[in-house]
Amino acid sequence: MTQAADWTGRIGDVWAQEWRRTDRSFAALAPQLDAAILRAAPAGPFRALDIGCGAGATSHALATARFDAEVIGVDLSAGLVAAAQVRPRLANLRFVVGDAIVAAASIQPVDLYVSRHGVMFFDDPVAAFAAFADAAAPDARLVFSCFAERRANRFAADLLAAMGMDGEAPAGATSGPFAFADPAHTAALLAAAGWHGKATRVAFAYRAGEGTDAVADAVAFFRRIGPVAGLLRDTPAADRPAMEHAVAEACTRRLHAGAVDFPAAAWIWSATLSRSAP
Ligand SMILES: C[S@@+](CC[C@H](N)C(=O)[O-])C[C@H]1O[C@@H](n2cnc3c(N)ncnc32)[C@H](O)[C@@H]1O
Numbered sequence: 001m002t003q004a005a006d007w008t009g010r011i012g013d014v015w016a017q018e019w020r021r022t023d024r025s026f027a028a029l030a031p032q033l034d035a036a037i038l039r040a041a042p043a044g045p046f047r048a049l050d051i052g053c054g055a056g057a058t059s060h061a062l063a064t065a066r067f068d069a070e071v072i073g074v075d076l077s078a079g080l081v082a083a084a085q086v087r088p089r090l091a092n093l094r095f096v097v098g099d100a101i102v103a104a105a106s107i108q109p110v111d112l113y114v115s116r117h118g119v120m121f122f123d124d125p126v127a128a129f130a131a132f133a134d135a136a137a138p139d140a141r142l143v144f145s146c147f148a149e150r151r152a153n154r155f156a157a158d159l160l161a162a163m164g165m166d167g168e169a170p171a172g173a174t175s176g177p178f179a180f181a182d183p184a185h186t187a188a189l190l191a192a193a194g195w196h197g198k199a200t201r202v203a204f205a206y207r208a209g210e211g212t213d214a215v216a217d218a219v220a221f222f223r224r225i226g227p228v229a230g231l232l233r234d235t236p237a238a239d240r241p242a243m244e245h246a247v248a249e250a251c252t253r254r255l256h257a258g259a260v261d262f263p264a265a266a267w268i269w270s271a272t273l274s275r276s277a278p
Contacts, residue, residue, distance in 0.1 A: 004076060004099075004121045004175070007052075012077025014224050019055035019083040021221050025155075026057070026116060028204040029266055033145045034061045036200070036268045037114050040141040041066060046111035049074060051100040051132075051144070052118020056084030056093075062114060063093035072096060074103040075118075101131045108135035115144035117266075120179045129193030133273055140273055142195060145202075146180035148265035153178075154254070155206045155262035156227045162246040163231060183267055190271055197271035209251060209260035218251040218260040219244060 006012070015022055023030075037058070041048075045068040050059040053073030063071040073095040075081050084095045096103055100118075104110055113132055122128035132142065151157045156178075173179045180186045183199045190197040209218025222228050223244070232243055251260045 004123060007076040007080075007121065008078075012075075013079045014229075015054065016077060016079030016083045018221070018224055019080065022225060023055060023057050024207050024210075025221075025225075026204075027207060029145060029202065029264075030057060030061065030116065032202045032204065033058065033116055033143070033268055034065070036270060037062055037112070037143045038065055040112065040143045040270055041069070042111055042139070045069065047107065047109070047137075048072070048112040048114055049100065049104055049107065049110045050118070051113055051115040052076070052121065053084060053095060054080045054116075054118065056081075056087055056095060058114055058116045059084070059093055059095070060087050060090070063090045067092055069112075072103065072107055074098055074100045101128055104132050104135035109137035109140070110135050111137045111140055113140065113142040113144070117145055117147065117177070119144050120146050120177060121175045123175060125174065125179075125189050126192045129190055129195055133194040136273060138273070138275075142190075142197070142271040143269065145266045145268050146186070147178050148201060148267055149181040150178050152263070152265035153206070155208055155222075155264060158250045158254070158262065159222060159226070159228045159247055162250040163228060163243065180267065186267070186269065190269075191274070194274050195271040196274045197269045199267040199269050202266050202268055204264050204266065205261040206264035207259060207261050208254070210258065214258055214260045215248055215251045215255055218254075219248050222247055222251075 047070045050073040053059045053075045056073050059071050059073035071093045078097045081095045081097045211217050254260050254262050
């Protein structure tokens, strides 16, 4: 399961090389998250930190929508921060390589924390969210997305089923892509760290492939990113073609109008500091 340390190494590098396709996979989720972020943003000038900004899509959307905001995107992966710098430069946006907890402390007070799927990788999530609370302005808000349960995220469940594996992630994982799938668990983590959060479930189409051969595009994507990439890598070369064939069949079942889209589900959390609750 992906953890913080993986992002500074090979997984971060692969995401950096694949950032356009990972952005594409989240493209139907992004407007829903970005709208929630804008609803939570203060009326006047403010400072925002994008936790685990990756290639910077969420930071860039916020800085573009709110020129009066100072937006800082932070990520553990130097490769992903380099990818973020490829986007058009904005005077109110900058990116830093490093741990989000350290970044928050160094730029405090933070008025708005945001994240698209970047908060599920802390070794100790309560300590991390508590550190964000410590570095927060009194009326700070925290808005982030995370995956809902794996069986609702068919790009993971279908592909693992095609490999003969269970569709549900092991319960109780502290970190990893599905670690915040249970909203009661996430609410408890936030509460223990001094945040009061509410979650909204959203459905979106996870686009894995498109173009002249959308299935081949999707298979190439899944060879590098997602739940079967590691399995393929660890499989002897002789056995890989059969696995890739199974992945291609699963993608073909999701091919519609020239694109491979898997049904997916996420939670969008919006939280306030408990100490500022009425
Ligand atoms: C699933 S990716 C999401 C990236 C980006 N937000 C997006 O939507 O494309 C998770 C990101 O969180 C980053 N990350 C994980 N733990 C982190 C930490 N403690 N501090 C900063 N970044 C972190 C990883 O390096 C990775 O880029």
